[in-house]
Amino acid sequence: MTPAEKNASIIKTTAKRLGFDFCGIAKAGFLEEEAPKLEEWLNRNYNGEMGYLANHFDKRLDPTKLVEGAKTVVSLVYNYYPEEKLPSGNSDIKLAKYAYGEDYHFVIRDKLNEFLEILRAEIGEIDGRGFVDSAPVMERQWAQKAGLGWLGKNSLLLNKQQGSFFFLSELIIDLEVAPDTPLTKDYCGTCTACIDACPTDAIVDNGVIDGSRCISYLTIELKDAIPTEFKGQMENWAFGCDICQDVCPWNRFSKPHQEPRFSPNEELKELSKTDWREITEETFRKVFKKSAVKRTKLAGLKRNVDFLTSN
Incomplete structure (x- = not known):
């Protein structure tokens, strides 16, 4: 076993020990194929008011600009599919499943910090950072390069064993690690369930999302009033949306x-x-004390609920 293969073995064993469902490894470098796709997507203003997605264009495509000397991107999958779905019988207001419990940023960041500590103890001095939806990292593309799945028509990473109800996170490190084989096959085939089910027509092409029409964007990222054209199309989603995943x-x-x-x-x-x-x-603070729903603040959540329930 080469040193790079041994490092891969240690990393995958550690991932399993920390509760990650899947772990894949890719060599860090410039995502050449993604550059023109990202540029076109931004030029079409599919990012809506998410101006931050146009920032750090080079860093978004090249992890070596995020972590100096980076050699490896470790992609990690962490399941969040719930045992019971909300709402209960008391209400028909819906939250995306990822927002049922504690904010995933806190949960997974704790695990990534522990991950790095374990690697340093077992391998030696490693420079690197953990990322969980908090920096310009193209998570799905790196996960695909690491062999963890393929990009579905709804643009999400799909895994044959687990679907898509999971969080992606990364360790970008300056360690030589044997990479996995990228998954190049698309297992969606001719299925268009996600496209057909999207009530706001946000999926404009295979794997291309007009973010400005997505219910998740409208209920979380959009700070202004929700456009009246979406009245009656939101299907009671007050924070995020799972429609394209539920039908997959x-x-x-x-x-x-x-x-x-x-x-x-x-x-x-x-x-x-x-x-x-x-x-x-008072209720908002109590119910959503450590929740991702706090991103909308009370005013944003009330705006969403009013939009859903008013005539």
Whole structure:
């Protein structure tokens, strides 16, 4: 076993020990094929008000500009598929499944920090950083290069064993590690379930999303009023949206996660439709204390619920 192969073995063993479902490895470098795609997507203003997606264009395509001396991108999959779906019988207001429990940034960042500590203890001095949806890293593309799945028509990474209800995160490190084989086959075939199901027609082409029409964007990223053209199209999603994932045939393989921090609290389960409409600052802070829903702030959540429930 070469040193690079030994490093790969240590990394994959550590990933499993920390609860990651899958771990893939790719050689760090410039994502040449992605550059023109990203440029065209931005030129079409598919990023809407997400101006930050146009920032750090070079860093977004080249991890060696994020971590000096980077040699390897380790891609990690962490399941969040819930055992029970919300809403309960008290309400029809919906949250994306990833937002049921504690904010994933905190949960996975803790694991990435521990991951690096373990690698340094077992291998030696390693320079690197962990990333979880918090920096200009093209997560899905790196996961595909690491052999963890392919990009579906809804642009999400799909995995044959687990579907798509999972978080992606990365370790970008200056360590030589034996890479995995990229997955080049598209297993979506002629299926168009996600395209057909999207009520706002946000999937404009195979793997291309008009972010400005996506319900997740409208309920989280958009700071202004939700355009009236989407009235009656939101299907009661108040934070995020799972429609394109719920209809994906590959998600029949999803299994409930084993992460206690992702479980919804009882207060969230018990919110009635009236509670949602009349939510107060006190209730918001209590129910969503450590939740990703705090991104919208109370005003944003009330805007979304009002849009869904008003005539």
